Amino acid sequence: MPKVSNKGTQMPESPIRKLVPYAETAKKKGNKVYHLNIGQPDIKTPEVALEAIKNNHISILEYSHSAGFESYRVKLAESYRKNGVDVATENIIVTTGGSEALLFALGSTLDAGDEIIIPEPFYANYNGFSVASGVTVVPVISTIDEGFALPPIADFEKLITPRTKAILICNPGNPTGYLYTQEEINQLAELVKKHDLFLIADEVYREFTYDGDKHYSVMNVLGIEQHAIMIDSVSKRYSMCGARIGCLVSKNKEVIATAMKFAQARLSPPTFEQIASEAALDTPQSYFDEVINEYRERRDTLVKALNEIEGVTVAYPKGAFYCIARLPVDNADNFAQWLLESYDNNGETVMVAPAAGFYSTPGVGLNEIRIAYVLKKEDLIRSVAILKDALAVYNKQ
Structure with missing residues (x-):
C-alpha cells in the first residue's frame, strides 16, 4: 500500500x-x-460589501490579475495611508486569505531547512504553514505570568543561527490578545537589521485595540523597509471570514516580485470576494x-x-x-x-x-x-x- x-x-x-x-x-x-x-x-458583515455582490451583474466570471484587481489594490493602499500605514499600490499582492499571504511570505524568504523564530504561543497554523514549506520553527517562549509580553531580545539573539532567515510575530496576538508596544516593535526592528533577517508581521487584528493603546505597524518603522513584510486579511476586520481575501505587503521589490511568481502559479484570487472586499473599504467609521x-x-x-x-x-x-x-x-x-x-x-x-x-x-x-x-x-x-x-x-x- x-x-x-x-x-x-x-x-x-x-x-x-x-x-x-x-x-x-x-x-x-x-x-x-x-x-x-x-x-x-x-x-x-458590512452591508456595503454584501450589496456589492447582490447588485453585480457579471456575465463572465473571469480570472482576475494574479496580484488582485488593480482597482482594489489602489483603494487598499489609499485606505492604509488614511489609517497611518504608508504603502503604495505596487507594494501589495492580494491573496486567498491571510493564510495564502503567509505561505507566499515563507516561500519567498525561506528555503527548506531554514529557520524562523516565532514567539509562542502563536497562531497554530504557523506550525502547519512551516511544515508545508519545509521550514523549521524555532520558538521563543512568552509566558502567561508576564502577560505574554515580548520575550527579552537576548532570548531571540541566542537562537539565531546561520539558518535563521526571519522572525514572525502576530500583532495583536492570536491566541494571546497581546499588543506589542512601539518599544517592542523597535527592538525587533533593530534585531532584524543587525542580523539581516526578515520581520514578518501578521497584523490582521490591527483595529482591535481597546484601552487607548495604539497598534504600531512594522511598515512604519524607519530603516527596515527591506526587512518588513505585513500580512493582512478582511476576515476579522469586516467579519468576512468566508470571503478568503488577504494580502501580502512589502516595500522590498524583490520580495514582491518573488511572491508574484507564487501568485501566478495559483492563477488569481477569487473574483466576487474581491468585489466585496473592495466595497468593504467604504465601511463607515x-x-x-x-x-x-x-x-x-x-x-x-x-x-x-x-x-x-x-x-x-x-x-x-x-x-x-x-x-x-x-x-x-x-x-x-x-x-x-x-x-x-x-x-x-x-x-x-x-x-x-x-x-x-x-x-x-x-x-x-x-x-x-x-x-x-x-x-x-x-x-x-x-x-x-x-x-x-x-x-x-x-x-x-
Whole structure:
C-alpha cells in the first residue's frame, strides 16, 4: 500500500477544529454547545460589501490579475495611508486569505531547512504553514505570568543561527490578545537589521485595540523597509471570514516580485470576494466604533468572570478577541474532550481550544486554553458559569 508523505504525516492537527467530532456528537445528544474555540465573529458583515455582490451583474466570471484587481489594490493602499500605514499600490499582492499571504511570505524568504523564530504561543497554523514549506520553527517562549509580553531580545539573539532567515510575530496576538508596544516593535526592528533577517508581521487584528493603546505597524518603522513584510486579511476586520481575501505587503521589490511568481502559479484570487472586499473599504467609521466597543465590553465581561473562578489565571488581552486562561487541570486536551463527551449543565456545555496546540515546544501550555470572546455578553457569562461548574465536577473525579 503506498504511503503518504512525511510532510503530510508531520502536518499538525488544528487545536481549534480537532474537537469538532465531539461537539457534533454532543449536539446530536441534544446538548447546546457554546463555541469559545474559534474566532468566528458574530458581528454582521458590512452591508456595503454584501450589496456589492447582490447588485453585480457579471456575465463572465473571469480570472482576475494574479496580484488582485488593480482597482482594489489602489483603494487598499489609499485606505492604509488614511489609517497611518504608508504603502503604495505596487507594494501589495492580494491573496486567498491571510493564510495564502503567509505561505507566499515563507516561500519567498525561506528555503527548506531554514529557520524562523516565532514567539509562542502563536497562531497554530504557523506550525502547519512551516511544515508545508519545509521550514523549521524555532520558538521563543512568552509566558502567561508576564502577560505574554515580548520575550527579552537576548532570548531571540541566542537562537539565531546561520539558518535563521526571519522572525514572525502576530500583532495583536492570536491566541494571546497581546499588543506589542512601539518599544517592542523597535527592538525587533533593530534585531532584524543587525542580523539581516526578515520581520514578518501578521497584523490582521490591527483595529482591535481597546484601552487607548495604539497598534504600531512594522511598515512604519524607519530603516527596515527591506526587512518588513505585513500580512493582512478582511476576515476579522469586516467579519468576512468566508470571503478568503488577504494580502501580502512589502516595500522590498524583490520580495514582491518573488511572491508574484507564487501568485501566478495559483492563477488569481477569487473574483466576487474581491468585489466585496473592495466595497468593504467604504465601511463607515461608525461600524468600527460599535464593533470595538462591543468587543471591549465582551473582553471585560469574560475576564471578570474568569477571574472569579478559583485556580484560574487569565492573561489580560489588549487587542484582538482572544485570551489564554490557565486552568486547575493537568491536561486541557482531556478536559476539553470531556466537556463535550461526558459533561453537560442542564443540557449545555462549552467548546474550548486547548492551548498546547499553539506552542511548538513539547509539554508547554498543557493546562491552558484559548478562549475567543466572539459571543454576546450573556452567552459569555453563561459559558463561564458552565466552565466553573465543569471544573468542580472534573476535579472531583
